[in-house]
Amino acid sequence: MTDETDDSPWSTCEQERLERIGAIQPYGVLLGGELGDDQICFASADAAGWLGLGEGQVLGRRLGEVAALSLADFPPTPGSRQLIAGLVESPRGWLDAVLCHTGSGWLAELEPPGADDPPTQVANPLLRRLFQAPTADAEWSGYAAALADAVRRTTGYERVMVYRFLPDACGEVIAESTVDERPRYLGLRFPAADIPRIARDLYRQNSHRQIPDIQAVPVPLEVLPGTDPDLSRSDLRAVSPVHLRYLANMGVAASLSFSILVGGNLWGLVACHHRRPRFLSVTVRAQCVELTQAYALGISAFLAHQRLRRVSGLDADLEGLVDLVLDATQRRHPTAALERGLLDLFQAGGAALVDAQGISAFGQVPTQGEIRAIDDWFIGQPGDEVLATDRLAAESGLILDLERAAGVLAVRARPRRAGGPDRRCYWFRPEQARTVRWAGDPNKDAGADPATAALNPRRSFDLWVETTRGLCAPWDDLDLMAARKLRLLLRRSGLRAGTWL
Known part of the structure; x- marks a missing residue:
């Protein structure tokens, strides 16, 4: 999601009622x-x-x-x-x-029929290629490139990009097909504000969106009294003036987008750009919808396969780890197998088991004082039994050794009954500097025109490189799922009062 506050000019953009725009494009x-x-x-x-x-x-x-x-x-x-x-x-x-x-x-x-429809394409070979879903990471980029090429051949657009939304709602171009050596966007990232939440909601509801000419004058609706037309599902719905200025700033005269839905969520877009007006028929657009849906099915299958591969055996690994903890607790001595189990479970550089009696540390960890400070901070978080952050120093306000603890995954295994031991588990990851290649500086050239108060989208899309420090490799949803399962197993494990080890 975007980080804009209510004082940001882009908060106005988020409040724009695009579905009630009251006009259509004149096609x-x-x-x-x-x-x-x-x-x-x-x-x-x-x-x-x-x-x-x-x-x-x-x-x-x-x-x-x-x-x-x-x-x-x-x-x-x-x-x-x-x-x-x-x-x-x-x-x-x-x-x-x-x-x-x-x-x-x-x-x-x-x-009417599309004035710019390209010669009839034989869609079956294109569809067959897209139904061959990737089964390995190495096939991922080629699969997205196949979609971009197929849509460009079908539409005749000069540039077609496959655009994937990231967890923070920014987007990244993962494939691109162009007719010439125009400035390329492949591998570049676009900020979340470029496609605000209200626009993403409309993309989720509609298979595609055509804007044949950004200079076209919209046609207003005539409405019976008491009627408030909802154009959420309209293909012809008029375009936000902010988006029209955004396209003009990119040198785009016509655009066409197709929604990639995975599990009912907006996973990404196929974005088509042309330097001249271009109007395509419903039939050609429907062919591209089929291509995009075939790709979405392939992505769904690929992601499900990846998840199954990671989840397979997870329960056994977690139960084995709890057994190692129980065994070490009885021996009062940690084992090499326990250290490997703790670190491998979350690809962590270090781990620590903490209770009122002391700290048991494994791998590359912060100092005892830093671990205690992290423990105090975690305990003070309201309602958090499992917490993950890739920017621990920034969120906690602590001064830490980032080479040992730029981020943390924390689990609190409190007993079912009051009075039992309150135990915490911590996994640490070291700093991993992140370099992001943006299509233009996301922090510049955007805001309101002081004379008209109209929103002005950014004007530059040239490569702008940003390096961010103080972060670790991010924790993902499967890490959190495993942490929650581990917490339940620890609570049921029968660990009694006393130290962890």
């Missing part, structure tokens, strides 16, 4: 109404002209009176869409229809 006609009622409650202002109705009124009429459509043509499932090619004849030729059940109403969007 088709939009009709909308309420669920179960075919009366047209809102429509694009030029709908009559598109449909050959002259000066006739569209608003308030029944859907079947203005187009060869009925509510029976709409998909029954909320959030789903139905594409019908060449459904409506109009003065501008046959129009394709995209019909959407929004959950609370319906949307009918009618578009």
Whole structure:
């Protein structure tokens, strides 16, 4: 997520109600109404002209009176869409229809064939390549590159990037396909504010987003009294002025994006850029949606395989570690096997077991005084039984040896009954400087215009390298899962009062 406070100009961007923008891009006609009622409650202002109705009124009429459509043509499932090619004849030729059940109403969007559709592509070979999901880390980058190449061939766009969201909502370009040696973004990172949370929510709800011309003048909606059109599911929805300025700053005249959903979450995007206006038909966009969905299935399978590989045997490893702790406790002497087990479990440089009686340390650890200070800080955290940080000094305010403890994973194994021993486990990782290659300095060239108060997105996307110190290799969700399981096993293990070892 973004780190902007309420005083940041980007907090205004997050509050922008894009779904209530009240206008569409001028590449088709939009009709909308309420669920179960075919009366047209809102429509694009030029709908009559598109449909050959002259000066006739569209608003308030029944859907079947203005187009060869009925509510029976709409998909029954909320959030789903139905594409019908060449459904409506109009003065501008046959129009394709995209019909959407929004959950609370319906949307009918009618578009002409794409003026810039490339020659028909044979999609099956492209799909077959994407259905061959990677099975090893070495195949990862090639798989993303295959998607970028397939989408560029299908759309004719000059640049296609596969963009992956990171845990902090920043994005990184992991594959790129271009027609020439234009400035490359491969391997560069973009800050979270470039795609704010409200925009990510819309990407999650929609398979794609087309902006054929950033200079196009939007068409307002005409609305019956008491109607507040929700355009969350609209393909034609008008574009935020901030985003249009952002694209212009990148030298982009047309853009097309496809959402990569993994497990229902927005994992990434396929971002297409062109230096001239470019309008593609619903049919071509649907082909790219299929390519993107095939890629998403492959990524889901790959990530599931990776997770299974790490999780497989984890319970046995944790139970074995608890047995080693119990054995060492009875012997009052730590063993080499216990040290290996503790450090290998979380790829840590050092570990410490702490209770009221003392500290047992393993590997490369901070001083006893530093461990006690870390222990006091952890105990003081409200409600935290498992805690992980990759920036321990910054979060705790302690002065530490970063070569031994830049980050910590902490587990508190308190007894089920009051009065028992309160034991804590700590794993330490050393400092690992991180170098991030940004597409432009993320901290510059963004803010509000003092004269107009309009938001100005950043203007430079040149390589900007940032090195951050004081951090360790990050702990991931499987580390946290293992820590929680270990905590439960320790509580059930029967460790009695006394020292750890």
